[in-house]
Amino acid sequence: MGKSLKTYTLKHLVYILLLVVAVWAGLFYAFILDEVYDNVDDGLKNQKINIIRQAYIDSTVLHTREFGINQFRILPTDSLQKANIFSRQMIYMEYDDEMEPYRVLRTGFYAPDGQPYSLEIRTSTVEEDDFLINLTIALVVLYLLIVITLFLVNSFVLERALKPLKNLIKDLQNYKFGGNTKIKPVNSTVTEFIILEEKIQEMIDRNESLFLRQKQFIENASHELQTPLAITINKLDLLLENGDLNEAQSTEIGETKRALLRMVNLNKSLLMLSRIENRQFEEKETVSICAVAEEITGQLEDIIHFKNLTLQLECREDFTLYANRNLISILVSNLLRNAIRYNTGQGKIGIIISRNEFSISNTSSLAPLNPVLIFERFYKHSSDHNSSGLGLSIVESIINTYPELRLEYTYQHGRHIFTVRK
Amino acid sequence: MTRILLPVILLLVFSGAARGQKVQKINLNDLPEKAQAFIQKNFTKEKVRSILKETEDLLDIEYKVTFPDKLKIKFDKKGEWKEVDGQRQPIPTRFIPEKILAYIQKRFPNNEVVKIEKDRKSFEVEISSGLELEFDTNGNFIKIDS
Numbered sequence: 001m002g003k004s005l006k007t008y009t010l011k012h013l014v015y016i017l018l019l020v021v022a023v024w025a026g027l028f029y030a031f032i033l034d035e036v037y038d039n040v041d042d043g044l045k046n047q048k049i050n051i052i053r054q055a056y057i058d059s060t061v062l063h064t065r066e067f068g069i070n071q072f073r074i075l076p077t078d079s080l081q082k083a084n085i086f087s088r089q090m091i092y093m094e095y096d097d098e099m100e101p102y103r104v105l106r107t108g109f110y111a112p113d114g115q116p117y118s119l120e121i122r123t124s125t126v127e128e129d130d131f132l133i134n135l136t137i138a139l140v141v142l143y144l145l146i147v148i149t150l151f152l153v154n155s156f157v158l159e160r161a162l163k164p165l166k167n168l169i170k171d172l173q174n175y176k177f178g179g180n181t182k183i184k185p186v187n188s189t190v191t192e193f194i195i196l197e198e199k200i201q202e203m204i205d206r207n208e209s210l211f212l213r214q215k216q217f218i219e220n221a222s223h224e225l226q227t228p229l230a231i232t233i234n235k236l237d238l239l240l241e242n243g244d245l246n247e248a249q250s251t252e253i254g255e256t257k258r259a260l261l262r263m264v265n266l267n268k269s270l271l272m273l274s275r276i277e278n279r280q281f282e283e284k285e286t287v288s289i290c291a292v293a294e295e296i297t298g299q300l301e302d303i304i305h306f307k308n309l310t311l312q313l314e315c316r317e318d319f320t321l322y323a324n325r326n327l328i329s330i331l332v333s334n335l336l337r338n339a340i341r342y343n344t345g346q347g348k349i350g351i352i353i354s355r356n357e358f359s360i361s362n363t364s365s366l367a368p369l370n371p372v373l374i375f376e377r378f379y380k381h382s383s384d385h386n387s388s389g390l391g392l393s394i395v396e397s398i399i400n401t402y403p404e405l406r407l408e409y410t411y412q413h414g415r416h417i418f419t420v421r422k
Numbered sequence: 423m424t425r426i427l428l429p430v431i432l433l434l435v436f437s438g439a440a441r442g443q444k445v446q447k448i449n450l451n452d453l454p455e456k457a458q459a460f461i462q463k464n465f466t467k468e469k470v471r472s473i474l475k476e477t478e479d480l481l482d483i484e485y486k487v488t489f490p491d492k493l494k495i496k497f498d499k500k501g502e503w504k505e506v507d508g509q510r511q512p513i514p515t516r517f518i519p520e521k522i523l524a525y526i527q528k529r530f531p532n533n534e535v536v537k538i539e540k541d542r543k544s545f546e547v548e549i550s551s552g553l554e555l556e557f558d559t560n561g562n563f564i565k566i567d568s
Contacts, residue, residue, distance in 0.1 A: 049566055052551045056532040082552050109552045112532055114510065 219274035368411035454501025521561030
């Protein structure tokens with residue numbers, strides 16, 4: 001099971017966004033700190049000018065040896081450093097009893113008497129670690145918000161945008177040959193979906209027409225085979241009746257005839273299958289399964305008796321349906337023949353009919369069958385030579401003709417059970 | 423800007439020096455007339471101690487005039503003054519635009535001009551305290567270069 005389109009894009013976006021936000025955070029941090037220091041430094045430089053100016057007006061300023069309320073001090077020096085040198089220092093702050101970062105400007109000037117002095121000015125500045133923590137929190141919140149927004153947008157917008165695609169996929173999943181051959185229109189303005197719908201419909205139409213032609217070919221082929229087969233069998237009969245043959249020859253011809261008869265049966269079954277699939281049994285009437293079952297058991301009574309089988313027909317309540325009577329007869333007959341053919345000596349056959357389901361069960365020496373394979377054409381048990389392998393395929397085709405019917409195979413208490421439900 | 427420009431200029435000057443600098447001692451009369459007039463008008467009291475003519479690459483000529491109290495004046499090849507440096511002592515101010523002097527007097531009382539430089543776009547004035555002030559050619563204050 002792959003990821004849905006939605007999760008796929010979201011997963012990638014989450015990683016990429018993390019990277020983008022991280023890179024952006026680094027840039028933002030650098031820019032903001034730069035700007036803050038620039039501002040603080042400008043303030044300090046301006047203060048320097050003011051202090052020096054004041055020192056020329058009031059010489060007592062020159063004796064400011066300690067950082068006072070003005071946060072500067074002036075010390076006599078021998079080597080004058082006129083350039084502005086900025087540094088960052090941790091200085092005790094009484095307000096919150098902590099060391100706090102200060103920005104310090106060290107510079108120098110000449111007093112009115114020409115003596116050099118050094119000047120230090122300081123001011124409280126941004127706490128970088130606090131700033132970093134706050135920035136990180138803000139960015140984590142931003143990142144989560146973006147991801148949640150993306151998720152919601154994905155859920156609602158993409159869900160809506162991709163709805164036609166979902167419908168198409170659902171239609172394709174439900175699609176069966178010969179079933180509903182039209183997919184639902186996508187009703188979308190998205191070109192890709194319109195093209196997709198068009199192409200899928202074209203593909204289905206092409207497949208359907210190929211399938212139909214193939215079915216018709218099988219039907220025609222089977223039909224055309226009937227006459228030559230009948231003629232061949234007739235000729236063989238004539239040969240046998242003439243009596244000019246010795247015993248060995250008669251046996252050979254008899255075996256040939258039996259093989260040909262099997263071929264005729266096979267051909268008939270194929271033809272039947274094709275006709276059912278080509279919907280050639282359209283006339284419908286209300287059919288009673290009880291009546292059909294009784295009729296079929298009557299026809300097969302001799303074989304049942306011959307094989308020493310016990311048949312139990314139990315018509316609890318009639319199962320009726322509106323269908324083609326011939327098809328239903330073939331359905332019941334095929335299931336019953338199956339039950340007879342694969343039974344054991346002294347075996348049992350049970351037909352139970354109730355209002356919404358009927359089942360045909362038989363004892364057998366065969367192990368439980370694979371329910372997936374039994375309805376395949378030409379699927380037969382390896383020890384079986386006489387079967388055409390088409391009996392259950394015909395049953396399935398008939399069931400498929402009537403959408404209200406379901407067929408299932410179970411194995412219980414040593415019995416193979418085929419159940420038809422409404 | 424000056425912080426970047428100054429090293430660049432110095433580099434050019436020194437590289438020029440490396441290529442070929444010629445220093446010549448000359449007399450007051452050998453200065454361009456304009457320079458002679460400037461000295462006579464503003465520095466009559468002083469006697470000139472030495473005059474150097476510096477030629478760089480045979481084209482760029484600069485004159486350096488030194489006075490006994492170490493005051494230095496630089497002239498370009500046309501005799502236009504480029505720099506007057508009092509070596510931390512007040513310099514005569516008659517040639518300095520009135521507007522600049524007025525500004526310094528008003529904003530920085532008790533300060534004297536100790537050095538002035540002129541280039542095509544601005545004046546750079548250093549005052550007693552060591553602060554350097556920048557003015558445009560019309561004498562309007564631009565900024566304090568600190």
